[in-house]
Amino acid sequence: MTTRNGRTVRDLRRENRTAVLQRLYFDGPMSRFSLGPATGLSSGSVSNVVAELLAEGLVEEAGSVDSAGGRPRILVRVTPASGFMIGVDVGETRVRIELFDLTLTELARAERPLTADSPHPHDRYEVGVIVEHVREGIAELLRAADVPAERLLGVGIGVPGIVARTDEDGAVVHGQTTGWDAVPLERLLREAVDLPESVPYWIDNGAKTLGQAEMWFGAGRGARSAVVVLFGSGVGACVVTDPMGPGRALEWGHLTVSVRGRRCRCGSHGCLEAYAGAEALLDRWREAGGQPPAGADEETALTAMLAAAYPADADRTPDATALAVLEETAEYLGAGFGDLINLFQPERILVGGWAGLQLGDRFLETVKGYTAQYALAYPAARVDIGMGTLGPDAVTVGAAILPLADFFARGGRRAEPEVAEERPAWTSTVRERTAR
Structure with a gap:
C-alpha cells in the first residue's frame, strides 16, 4: 500500500523502527512510556x-523504574551482541x-605498521600490502572474539x-598524496578477504569517518553544524550540516595558501x-636548523619538537627555532580555519588526528588568535574552536559507524534483495492513455 506522499506502509514501519532504535541507542535504557514523546x-x-x-x-529488557501511582515500567535497551x-x-x-x-564496545x-625501505612516501601505501594487512587483521579479530563472519553488519574503512x-x-x-590512482579497493578486498557476500564494505575518506565519530559520540554532540579537522602527516577536513547524517569530506589540505609556494x-x-601537515612542519624545522632524533618516525619526531619548543623544565630555555616554526604553522592553520569559517559558517571547528592531539590546546590557542585575524568577524564570533575528544582511535570508531548508520536507516534490518512491489492500476492506464 502506498500513502499519498509516496511512502509505503513498509517505509513507515522502517522509519518507526529507526526512530525507536536510535532513541534507545543514544538515550536508553527507556520505558515504552518514555519512548512515545521522545x-x-x-x-x-x-x-x-x-x-x-x-x-x-535487537533490544532486551533492562530492569524497571517506578511510575507515579502505577505499576513499575519496564526499561528496554539495545542488545550489544545483536550485531x-x-x-x-x-x-x-x-x-x-x-x-x-x-554498542561500539x-x-x-x-595493528599493522606501514613502513617502506624506500624514502618515497608512496611506497608506504603499496595497495597489495594494505589489502593483506586488512585480510589478516579481520581474520585475527574474528578468531580472537569468536564472532562468526555472518554476524557482521559490515566493514567500514577510512582511507x-x-x-x-x-x-x-x-x-x-x-x-594523489599516496599514489593511489583509481584503486578499486572494494573489489580487491572482496577478492582477498574471506567474508560472505552478504557483508557489505563501507569505504570513505578518513576525515569523514572522524567527523562522523565526533558528531555521534564526541565533541560535536549537540552541534547543528561543524567542521572536523584531521591533522596528521597531512591535513583534511569534514563538514557536517546534519548531526546524524554523513558529512562531506573536504580536500582542505590542498587549499592554496601561497601561490608558487612550497x-x-x-x-x-x-x-x-x-606548510601545516606534520610531515611539512618537521621538514621546515630541519631546514631551519632543528635536529629531530635520528631515524625517528614522525610521531616521535613531533614529540621531540614540541618538547624542544615547550620544555617541561621551567629552567630550560625553549628552542627558538622550533618555536618560530610552530608559530608560522599556527598562522597558516589560522588562515585555513578562517577560510573554513568564511565558506561554511559552522557552529564548531574540532581538531583531531594524531598530530592535532599532540599539538593540543596550547598550540590551538595560538591558532585561534590567527583565525580571528583571517576570518570575517561575524561568523568568527559565532564559532567554537576546540579539540576532538575521542582520541587517536576516532577514525576507526567512525569507520565502524558507517555500517551501523546504514543498519539503523533500514530499521535494524540487514540488507536484502529489493522486492518489486505491484504498481497502482493508474500507472498503466494513464501511460496507455498518453501513448495514444
Missing part, C-alpha cells in the same frame, strides 16, 4: 515496534583494525583520498598541507 510515535506504534525488536533480539561491526583506519603510519559489538583490535563509486568495482580510491605531496605548490 520519538513522536503513538503508544500503540511504540508497543508494536518494541515487541518486534524484542522478538528479533557486530569492523572499523579499519588506513592511516599514515599503520593500519588499525577493530571489532565492535552493536571494542572486542578485539589489531586517505577521494572515494568514488562505480557499478563494476564499488568503492574506488583516488589518493611543493606539496600532491605535486602542486603552495598547498596548506605543504
Whole structure:
C-alpha cells in the first residue's frame, strides 16, 4: 500500500523502527512510556515496534523504574551482541583494525605498521600490502572474539583520498598524496578477504569517518553544524550540516595558501598541507636548523619538537627555532580555519588526528588568535574552536559507524534483495492513455 506522499506502509514501519532504535541507542535504557514523546510515535506504534525488536533480539529488557501511582515500567535497551561491526583506519603510519559489538564496545583490535625501505612516501601505501594487512587483521579479530563472519553488519574503512563509486568495482580510491590512482579497493578486498557476500564494505575518506565519530559520540554532540579537522602527516577536513547524517569530506589540505609556494605531496605548490601537515612542519624545522632524533618516525619526531619548543623544565630555555616554526604553522592553520569559517559558517571547528592531539590546546590557542585575524568577524564570533575528544582511535570508531548508520536507516534490518512491489492500476492506464 502506498500513502499519498509516496511512502509505503513498509517505509513507515522502517522509519518507526529507526526512530525507536536510535532513541534507545543514544538515550536508553527507556520505558515504552518514555519512548512515545521522545520519538513522536503513538503508544500503540511504540508497543508494536518494541515487541518486534524484542522478538528479533535487537533490544532486551533492562530492569524497571517506578511510575507515579502505577505499576513499575519496564526499561528496554539495545542488545550489544545483536550485531557486530569492523572499523579499519588506513592511516599514515599503520593500519588499525577493530571489532565492535552493536554498542561500539571494542572486542578485539589489531595493528599493522606501514613502513617502506624506500624514502618515497608512496611506497608506504603499496595497495597489495594494505589489502593483506586488512585480510589478516579481520581474520585475527574474528578468531580472537569468536564472532562468526555472518554476524557482521559490515566493514567500514577510512582511507586517505577521494572515494568514488562505480557499478563494476564499488568503492574506488583516488589518493594523489599516496599514489593511489583509481584503486578499486572494494573489489580487491572482496577478492582477498574471506567474508560472505552478504557483508557489505563501507569505504570513505578518513576525515569523514572522524567527523562522523565526533558528531555521534564526541565533541560535536549537540552541534547543528561543524567542521572536523584531521591533522596528521597531512591535513583534511569534514563538514557536517546534519548531526546524524554523513558529512562531506573536504580536500582542505590542498587549499592554496601561497601561490608558487612550497611543493606539496600532491605535486602542486603552495598547498596548506605543504606548510601545516606534520610531515611539512618537521621538514621546515630541519631546514631551519632543528635536529629531530635520528631515524625517528614522525610521531616521535613531533614529540621531540614540541618538547624542544615547550620544555617541561621551567629552567630550560625553549628552542627558538622550533618555536618560530610552530608559530608560522599556527598562522597558516589560522588562515585555513578562517577560510573554513568564511565558506561554511559552522557552529564548531574540532581538531583531531594524531598530530592535532599532540599539538593540543596550547598550540590551538595560538591558532585561534590567527583565525580571528583571517576570518570575517561575524561568523568568527559565532564559532567554537576546540579539540576532538575521542582520541587517536576516532577514525576507526567512525569507520565502524558507517555500517551501523546504514543498519539503523533500514530499521535494524540487514540488507536484502529489493522486492518489486505491484504498481497502482493508474500507472498503466494513464501511460496507455498518453501513448495514444
